[in-house]
Amino acid sequence: MSQAYLPSCCTPLSDHWPLPQTLSGVQLISTRFDPERLDADDFSRCGIAPVRGVAKRQSEYLAGRLCAREALRRLTGEGLVPAVREDRAPQWPAGLVGSISHGNGWAGALVARGEAWRGLGLDIEQVLSSVRAERLAAEILTPGELQQLQALPAEQRAWRVSLTFSLKESLFKALYPLVLRRFYFHDAELLGSQDDGRARLCLLIDLGADWPAGSELQGQFAECDGQLLSLVSIPA
Known part of the structure; x- marks a missing residue:
């Protein structure tokens, strides 16, 4: 069948880049x-x-x-x-x-x-409600991340939990094909996120010789169609 066929359930395909940093060749x-x-x-x-x-x-x-x-x-x-x-x-x-x-x-x-790129991980999430974020926070966040959460008002806490969840999902998608080992939310930590949409993550466990504990990875995020879009990219 024709690859040009677009089903009525989908809008026309778009090459718009909604994230703050463009990546060469992606x-x-x-x-x-x-x-x-x-x-x-x-x-x-x-x-x-x-x-x-x-x-x-x-x-x-x-x-x-x-x-x-x-x-x-x-x-x-x-x-x-x-x-x-x-x-x-x-x-x-x-x-x-x-x-x-x-x-x-x-x-x-x-x-x-x-x-050009060893790994790419893309994730989109709905921002969690405050009630759901409070319920899930301990499953998603490390003790250090939870401590940073305490000073924030409820709505900002929910946004931070949602962002951390999405970035860790992106991290898993980017790294898993390289290490072929499952790892979990508490095995990485969000070191920081900037207002310009940049983020840094750190591994807390060893995932092989190329990825020891302490390895830092770069991420980015943006709001996309009312949802939170994140990307972790690993250069070659």
Whole structure:
């Protein structure tokens, strides 16, 4: 089927870069999607293998893969659809790195060549309500991060918990393909975030010879369609 086909559940694909720092050689494609407009034939018309699940799961998967295929097409000239690995992560073509994220009607994918970037992790999240943030804070934040939270008013605490959650999700997506070891929220710490959207994270555990405890990684974040978008990028 034609790769140019756009299902009615998705808005036209966009190459707008919503984050504060552009990254050389990184291609980001995004779309908005509406599960209620998903058609039973959309997967076959798009030439993408279907997934099981409710309409929300199907539409976010389809939207994410459409973005990934277009990002790959713009980067390499060949519009491939990333397969799904056994660990459920996207399988990018040899020599390329990338990441897909979706949430609350937005989906995006970014890709780059491996000689320029070792790892990329993209994540989008709804900002947590104050009640939910207070309930989840101890699961997401280290003792040091929790201590920094105490002086903030409730709304700012919820935003900080949401940001930390998203950045750590992005960190996992960027690092896991390199280390092939699962690690968790308390295994990394957000060292700081700036008003200009820059952030720094630090590993608290060893993840192999290249990634000992104390390793610092760079992140960035922005508001995107009313949600919190974050990216962790690891240069080659």
